[in-house]
Amino acid sequence: MSPGNEHPHQVSCQLLLIGGGGHALVVAEAALLSDWVLCGVHDDADAPSVCNMFGLPRRGTISALLSGPAPATDGVRWHLALGNLQIRARLADRLAGDAATILHPRASVAPSARVAAGVFVGAMAVVHTAASLGPHAIINTSAVVEHECVVGANTHVAPGAVLGGNVRVGAHTLIGLGARLAPGIAVGDGCVVGAGAVVVRDVPDGTRVRGVPARPF
Numbered sequence: 393m394s395p396g397n398e399h400p401h402q403v404s405c406q407l408l409l410i411g412g413g414g415h416a417l418v419v420a421e422a423a424l425l426s427d428w429v430l431c432g433v434h435d436d437a438d439a440p441s442v443c444n445m446f447g448l449p450r451r452g453t454i455s456a457l458l459s460g461p462a463p464a465t466d467g468v469r470w471h472l473a474l475g476n477l478q479i480r481a482r483l484a485d486r487l488a489g490d491a492a493t494i495l496h497p498r499a500s501v502a503p504s505a506r507v508a509a510g511v512f513v514g515a516m517a518v519v520h521t522a523a524s525l526g527p528h529a530i531i532n533t534s535a536v537v538e539h540e541c542v543v544g545a546n547t548h549v550a551p552g553a554v555l556g557g558n559v560r561v562g563a564h565t566l567i568g569l570g571a572r573l574a575p576g577i578a579v580g581d582g583c584v585v586g587a588g589a590v591v592v593r594d595v596p597d598g599t600r601v602r603g604v605p606a607r608p609f
């Protein structure tokens with residue numbers, strides 16, 4: 393990673409998970425494997441899965457974080473560990489500073505890649521040479537982000553999706569399970585690319601596409 397990026401293996405940092413469901417399970421395990429110390433969870437469920445599995449206290453709800461005055465995080469590092477892109481965007485706006493980047497130890501992230509704060513990169517994912525990941529992006533299990541790709545803030549590249557070289561994806565976009573984006577393609581902000589789609593043309597902001605080749609729907 394380039395200078396100024398976070399080191400993936402920070403030792404003994406306290407980490408608060410925002411979200412306690414399925415995505416949090418995956419994030420929590422990756423964090424523990426990367427030597428983070430988990431100190432609690434915010435989730436609306438009374439007994440979130442991640443609390444049960446890892447013996448973590450529930451420290452508050454997501455609804456409370458979204459309402460009222462902006463909550464103080466008091467220097468504790470936090471990570472958006474839920475999949476809902478709308479809720480993630482609202483939380484990212486409200487929780488200033490100290491977002492933790494979690495890179496699974498079996499992810500491959502090129503030293504030349506730029507990785508912003510709050511990013512998650514899952515097991516067996518590949519982020520290749522000179523790629524750039526915006527704040528709170530999710531590169532999920534076994535996804536591939538090829539050379540010089542740009543992935544915008546809070547965009548989720550779902551498990552098994554592949555971005556060819558020089559692909560640009562905007563902010564708050566979902567690239568579905570196993571989708572393929574041809575080299576050089578641009579996908580805008582707030583888009584949805586359906587699972588298994590093959591994208592061979594640029595996708596404008598706010599557009600949903602699916603199929604092979606991908607078309608708006």
Ligand code: JB3
Nearest residue numbers: 411412413414415416435436437454455474475476479551
């Ligand atoms: O497909 C994969 C590999 N992962 C998926 C992940 C990216 O997204 C996973 O299978 C799920 O589809 C989803 O995981 P997530 O976000 O952990 O799932 P879920 O249990 O639905 O949501 C976790 C928590 O987010 C909930 O317990 C709520 O606390 C919170 N949440 C989600 N939507 C919400 C809302 N909270 C509020 N207040 N309002 C919402 O609309």
